[in-house]
Amino acid sequence: MAGPLDGLRVFDLTRVLAGPSCTQILGDLGADVIKVERPGAGDDTRKFGPPFVTDGDGKETTESGYFLSANRNKRSITLDLTSPEGQDLARDLIATCDILVENFKFGNLEKYGLGYEQLHKDNPGLVYCSITGFGHSGPKAERPGYDFLIQGMGGFMSITGEPDGEPQKAGVPIADLMAGMWAAVSINAALRHREVTGKGQHIDIGMLDTMAATLSIQGLNYLTSGVVPERLGNAHPNIVPYQVFSAADGDVVIAVGNDSQFKRFCDFAGVPELAVDDRYKTNDGRVRNRKILIEKLSEVVRSKPSKHWLEGMDEIQVSSGPINRLDQVFEDPQITAREMSIEMDHPLSDKPVKMIGSPIKLSESPVAYRHAPPTLGQHTDEILEELLDLDTAACDALRQKGVI
Numbered sequence: 001m002a003g004p005l006d007g008l009r010v011f012d013l014t015r016v017l018a019g020p021s022c023t024q025i026l027g028d029l030g031a032d033v034i035k036v037e038r039p040g041a042g043d044d045t046r047k048f049g050p051p052f053v054t055d056g057d058g059k060e061t062t063e064s065g066y067f068l069s070a071n072r073n074k075r076s077i078t079l080d081l082t083s084p085e086g087q088d089l090a091r092d093l094i095a096t097c098d099i100l101v102e103n104f105k106f107g108n109l110e111k112y113g114l115g116y117e118q119l120h121k122d123n124p125g126l127v128y129c130s131i132t133g134f135g136h137s138g139p140k141a142e143r144p145g146y147d148f149l150i151q152g153m154g155g156f157m158s159i160t161g162e163p164d165g166e167p168q169k170a171g172v173p174i175a176d177l178m179a180g181m182w183a184a185v186s187i188n189a190a191l192r193h194r195e196v197t198g199k200g201q202h203i204d205i206g207m208l209d210t211m212a213a214t215l216s217i218q219g220l221n222y223l224t225s226g227v228v229p230e231r232l233g234n235a236h237p238n239i240v241p242y243q244v245f246s247a248a249d250g251d252v253v254i255a256v257g258n259d260s261q262f263k264r265f266c267d268f269a270g271v272p273e274l275a276v277d278d279r280y281k282t283n284d285g286r287v288r289n290r291k292i293l294i295e296k297l298s299e300v301v302r303s304k305p306s307k308h309w310l311e312g313m314d315e316i317q318v319s320s321g322p323i324n325r326l327d328q329v330f331e332d333p334q335i336t337a338r339e340m341s342i343e344m345d346h347p348l349s350d351k352p353v354k355m356i357g358s359p360i361k362l363s364e365s366p367v368a369y370r371h372a373p374p375t376l377g378q379h380t381d382e383i384l385e386e387l388l389d390l391d392t393a394a395c396d397a398l399r400q401k402g403v404i
Helices: 018-028 084-094 116-120 147-153 174-197 207-214 216-225 259-269 272-276 283-288 290-302 306-315 333-337 380-388 392-400
Strands: 009-013 032-037 052-054 060-064 074-078 099-102 127-132 201-206 242-247 250-255 319-322 341-344 353-356
Touching: 009 018, 009 084, 018 032, 018 074, 018 099, 018 127, 018 174, 074 380, 084 380, 099 174, 116 127, 127 174, 147 174, 147 207, 174 201, 174 207, 201 207, 207 216, 242 290, 242 306, 250 306, 259 272, 259 283, 259 290, 259 306, 272 290, 283 290, 306 319, 380 392
Parallel strands: 009 032, 009 099, 032 074, 099 127, 127 201
Antiparallel strands: 052 060, 242 250, 250 319, 341 353
């Protein structure tokens, strides 16, 4: 069954994570993604390890787990964009594509004749998406941007971590991933616009912008009140109790979403008086009196093992759960049932490599896992023959010149 983007082609000039995560989404949705890499080097993340994929003898290859995370459903071509011949080939290939995604530093592609305005003249239907640290306008546009830097500058780290600890980044590159997600959403919107009008357009995604958007409720808490939010650790800024509690034998998450749940929770916990106390019977009161309430509840939760709370909360329909390690996550029957843990054959391994599946579940055009993350230049000759009708001799000549 064809995906919703089947028949569309993407010229993928991205590397590391923000751009590749975007183009992987497009590939999962059926697009033919041509990943363009530097000859002899490729995407830097191929070497971001260990861990690396192991071959049939158990030896490490040059393909990292990091690279596998964002490069499924792509074909790899090597192309030297610094050479005039490489630039000509790129323009010829782009002419066959519907979408171009790039995360070069602002202005760099113009040096190679591959900027939006330069390509738009000959390909007015091209959807051209740029992903940079700070976008293509504003006083910081020319600065490079990295995930860690953006998490800090975008305010995310100031609200992440324990109140008496240092600011913390997320455990995954959230700024990169959210930029990739917003880029994929924008590209699909631009494709719909092109379908209606016939016109392509330039999409300008700045990671700092997407990080500011990710501030969500905390950003609006500040804009509404003028009060700068502080770090709350695992507590929720607007709902109480909604955090990690220490049970007698380990930590659990208890998330009480409304006043009726709070009453059921208090009844089960053996403290029904808290649910009728004027200080706590409404969420507004619980937020305002957070400190003293959490002290009382922490003592109660600590008196029983985690099983007591997890099973009890499930029975009274109050959200709770364990804090799983990653091995427990990928062994979870729900994760397995939802096909979030998948395996794909890989050319460098004699056994399938394990990967994280796509969370996109479409009833009529489901995600298909067509290509494992490619080896460097794996499809160069195939793509040049298929799209530009270059034969083996022509490809060999280009390779001897270092163009591919």
